[in-house]
Amino acid sequence: MLFVLTAGVLSISIGDAVSSDGDVSQTIKKAMVPTNDAVKINTPMPITESTVLVSTRHQGGQFRTETRKNRIERFRCSQCHNNKPVTATDAAPIAHNDIVLDHGGVDKPLDCMTCHNQDDRDYLVTETGTKIDMDHSYEMCGQCHFRQKKDWVGGAHGKRLSYWTGERVVKNCTSCHDPHSPLFKKRWPKTYSPPLAK
Amino acid sequence: MHLRKNKGCRTNQTDNHCAGKQCDRREFLKKAATAAAAGSTAMISGCSNGILSPGEEFKLQWLEYFKKYYRLMTPVEKMETVRRLERLAKIRKGVDVKIGNQEPLDDVLYGYAFNVTRCEGYMECVAACVKENNLDRLSNTQYIRIFEMEHGEMTPDAGDSKFYHEVPVQDHFYMGVQCFHCENPPCVKACPTQATWQEPDGIVVVDYDWCIGCRYCIAACPYYGRRFNWNEPQVPANQITRKQHYLGNRLRAKGQMEKCTFCIQRSRNGRLPACAEACPTGARVFGNLLDPDSEIRFVLKNKKVYRLREDLGTDPKFWYFID
Incomplete structure (x- = not known):
């Protein structure tokens, strides 16, 4: 009996010694080996969204993001935006009147051609003249919003899809922001909280 | 001294010798109670046409009442209680629930x-x-x-x-x-x-x-x-x-x-x-x-x-x- 007690006290004291720092930030600092969660955790359902490999790497390597082109109604743009004359009346308002352009504020308002490629409407174009695929629109946004892009690549801006582990798949800029008026709109909350019981 | 997180469910099972005695008593009570319940079931169903007989829900609830502390349960006992709870949810709410008891993942905080x-x-x-x-x-x-x-x-x-x-x-x-x-x-x-x-x-x-x-x-x-x-x-x-x-x-x-x-x-x-x-x-x-x-x-x-x-x-x- 005495032996069991002594052993118990010993094990408790050892346990305390191991975790004597008691500070989670110490635990975090010590953990420097990347864990390969993809091997250990079987994600029951694979992500079904159409994704594309991002050209930039994050701290853990390559990652994927949601595609954009398959969400654009009437893509390809060159179906209408070609050299042939458009015969339908009011074609432009019918096709694009839903777009509210509110990007850049009153000081530096953007127009369509700030981002869209004049010569090849299926693509975007950067300030330096590089053609950008619409699926990689983060390259466009990152020109001005470089801080947000850095955070997005690292994981402090935007969000992952469904899983915290496994292959990293994140939302694209345009998954959450309307590129034509990117600010989140005022709206009613989904629910409310009852008063706190005092 | 305070309880540290490293004393999780798995280590606790082996560490906690002092709880063994309590478990035995609990086990005994459970068995005795189950036997009594079974006895009364037999008795009641013997003399009436089952209106007063304790149904499946009662039996499950009875066993649930005498189950162990989660951290002291063996994997088998965990599985049993999960099954009982699933069945109880089906009886009470008419819903097929799937109750898991996944253990914590290694190297994860x-x-x-x-x-x-x-x-x-x-x-x-x-x-x-x-x-x-x-x-x-x-x-x-x-x-x-x-x-x-x-x-x-x-x-x-x-x-x-x-x-x-x-x-x-x-x-x-x-x-x-x-x-x-x-x-x-x-x-x-x-x-x-x-x-x-x-x-x-x-x-x-x-x-x-x-x-x-x-x-x-x-x-x-x-x-x-x-x-x-x-x-x-x-x-x-x-x-x-x-x-x-x-x-x-x-x-x-x-x-x-x-x-x-x-x-x-x-x-x-x-x-x-x-x-x-x-x-x-x-x-x-x-x-x-x-x-x-x-x-x-x-x-x-x-x-x-x-x-x-x-x-x-x-x-x-x-x-x-x-x-």
Whole structure:
């Protein structure tokens, strides 16, 4: 009996010694080996969204993001935006009147051609003249919003899809922001909280 | 001396020799009671046509009443109680639930970060949490509370948590508060029956059936992280989340304590908690603190972070950060 007690006290004291720092930030600092969660955790359902490999790497390597082109109604743009004359009346308002352009504020308002490629409407174009695929629109946004892009690549801006582990798949800029008026709109909350019981 | 998280369920089974005697007595009582129940069943069904006979529900409930503390159960016993609870849910609610009891993953310590600059107060997380965790609709129980605060405020004491108007409001920011899964949790120390403890992956959980409803933990928690079932929780059968966990969102009863479990039924399967998945602004970051490549580690390394009431020494694993 005495032996069991002594052993118990010993094990408790050892346990305390191991975790004597008691500070989670110490635990975090010590953990420097990347864990390969993809091997250990079987994600029951694979992500079904159409994704594309991002050209930039994050701290853990390559990652994927949601595609954009398959969400654009009437893509390809060159179906209408070609050299042939458009015969339908009011074609432009019918096709694009839903777009509210509110990007850049009153000081530096953007127009369509700030981002869209004049010569090849299926693509975007950067300030330096590089053609950008619409699926990689983060390259466009990152020109001005470089801080947000850095955070997005690292994981402090935007969000992952469904899983915290496994292959990293994140939302694209345009998954959450309307590129034509990117600010989140005022709206009613989904629910409310009852008063706190005092 | 305080209980450390490393004394998780698995180690406790071997460590806790002193509990063996208690288990034996419990085992004896259970067997005796089961025998008595069986005897009375036979007796009653022998002399009537079954109207008074204790049904399946009664038998299951009887066995549930005499089951062990979750951390002392063997894997077989865990499986048995899970089966019973699934059957009881079917009998009482007519719902086919799937209750899991996944063990914590190795080399994982869950952490959470909340971007106070990004949150716009849309409350999508609260709604998702209520749905996912089968929270009581009658008393409108919510694990998450969003505070609307003026710029410059640091703690939610001065904030408004009952707002219901169009959001976001000019010159205000929003701060979500829920269980912080402290590394040094005061609620665990306060519990007289050890019904609440910290798992090796950092999640503070409650064995609902071991909770005696004394609510000491509510008093001990400095963050208003715990919720008590003052009434029998009511969840419409068609809204019950069927994928459940023994320590997570399984159906609770009146008089039991409950709290955020980082959606244990989801996170241990690699999924994001419901709040993080529902957030439309990406203000919620969840991940493994022990993985240097994870998003949460990026936030801790590169952003300005703070924790609520850090001076109390509770060491929460929930950080707030600003862009």
